[in-house]
Amino acid sequence: MAKLYFRYGTMNSGKSIEVLRVAHNYEEQGKKVLLLTSVVDDRFGVGKVVSRIGMQKNAIVVDDTLDMIELAQVESPNCILVDEAQFLNKKQVAQLITIVDDLNIPVIAYGLRADFMGQLFEGSTALIAAADTIEEIKTVCWYCDKKAIMNMRCKDGEPIFHGEQIQIGGNESYVPVCRKCYASKLKATLSV
Structure with a gap:
C-alpha cells in the first residue's frame, strides 16, 4: 500500500x-x-x-x-x-x-x-x-553544534526578522540555526 x-x-x-x-x-x-x-x-x-x-x-x-x-x-x-x-x-x-x-x-x-x-x-x-x-532531515546550527531546527534569513551577513514569507535564496540569504541561537540573534537585533 x-x-x-x-x-x-x-x-x-x-x-x-x-x-x-x-x-x-x-x-x-x-x-x-x-x-x-x-x-x-x-x-x-x-x-x-x-x-x-x-x-x-x-x-x-x-x-x-x-x-x-x-x-x-x-x-x-x-x-x-x-x-x-x-x-x-x-x-x-x-x-x-x-x-x-x-x-x-x-x-x-x-x-x-x-x-x-x-x-x-x-x-x-x-x-x-x-x-x-x-x-x-537533520543538520547542525550555523553558530554552534546543536541540531538546527530553524531558518534564519540574513542580508549582508546580518540576521533579519521581517519581510515577506517567501524570498527565494540560498546560503547568501539563509542559514540553519538552533532555537537558542535564533533567539539570541533576535534578542540582539531587538536591543539595537
Missing part, C-alpha cells in the same frame, strides 16, 4: 540531494519516477532540482495549472518525488493524497517545515496534517 511521506529539514540540510539520490535509486533499478518541483523556486531556473554540491536534474513544474492526478494516471510512475513541497497549496497536497490513496503510487515530498519567522508554510501544514510518515 502506497504512503505519503513528508521529509522536512532546514535550509542546507540536504533535502535536494536526497531527492536526487532517491530518484537515482529508482531509475538505476529501471523504475519510473516523476520528479516535481514548485514553480516558485527559480534560483537555478524553473523546473530544476539542484543541490548545493552541484548535482541537478530536470523536473516537472508544479503550478496552479498542473493536474498531478492526471499526470500520474498517464505516466504510471513507481514513485513521485516532490522538491520544495512547502510551496504547494492545500489543493495540490490534496492531489498528492489522491495519487497515494486512489492510484496507489507512493509520494515523497521534501521541503521546509517553517519560514524564517518560525511560521509554517501552507504546503508544510497540509503535509504535516496528512502524511503517513513525517521524517526530519
